[in-house]
Amino acid sequence: LSLPECPAWLWLLLSLLSLPLGLPVLGAPPRLICDSRVLERYLLEAKEAENITTGCAEHCSLNENITVPDTKVNFYAWKRMEVGQQAVEVWQGLALLSEAVLRGQALLVNSSQPLEPLQLHVDKAVSGLRSLTTLLRALGAQKEAISPPDAASAAPLRTITADTFRKLFRVYSNFLRGKLKLYTGEACRTGDR
Numbered sequence: 001l002s003l004p005e006c007p008a009w010l011w012l013l014l015s016l017l018s019l020p021l022g023l024p025v026l027g028a029p030p031r032l033i034c035d036s037r038v039l040e041r042y043l044l045e046a047k048e049a050e051n052i053t054t055g056c057a058e059h060c061s062l063n064e065n066i067t068v069p070d071t072k073v074n075f076y077a078w079k080r081m082e083v084g085q086q087a088v089e090v091w092q093g094l095a096l097l098s099e100a101v102l103r104g105q106a107l108l109v110n111s112s113q114p115l116e117p118l119q120l121h122v123d124k125a126v127s128g129l130r131s132l133t134t135l136l137r138a139l140g141a142q143k144e145a146i147s148p149p150d151a152a153s154a155a156p157l158r159t160i161t162a163d164t165f166r167k168l169f170r171v172y173s174n175f176l177r178g179k180l181k182l183y184t185g186e187a188c189r190t191g192d193r
Helices: 010-020 034-051 075-080 083-109 116-138 139-146 165-192
Strands: 061-069 159-164
Touching: 034 116, 034 165, 061 083, 061 165, 083 116, 083 139, 083 165, 116 165
Parallel strands: none
Antiparallel strands: 061 159
16 A cells, blocks of 8 residues: 555554553552552543533444443452453453554544544543553553463453444443452452562
């Protein structure tokens, strides 16, 4: 493909995907995510993004189905998982959610009438997911996810699809409130021992 033949959204998407998810934060304490106020800030942003799409109809359609992580949690099974297995599920879910939000951002950029408030919340979600990725790396989640105790027995990530920004933001909000919060709580407690 030569430069003129490639659509602008594809170049934007490729440039965003070439950035590492979560650049190291210089001087950031390694266990910053263990401070509940930090995660609460991201939860608030996710909930605001979900709320902005409540009355939005045609402009909030994604015009395609985007695969996102299933956010349902079987609490009995979750509590029986090793922290490394939880890390795998959270890390895979975060990666898939990041891809989905980046895809939503690209679709919004190329829409005929992008809504400015929606664009702002999509951009915040992209930034928030990068920051969360960095914070989880500092906590050691990536290391645990790469070599969990029973990697062979890890179940494949369950997924669903989102066809609207409302559903995409609902999944984002639920993922942070559910699996991410559960994992960080356990990982922070384990690390404090």
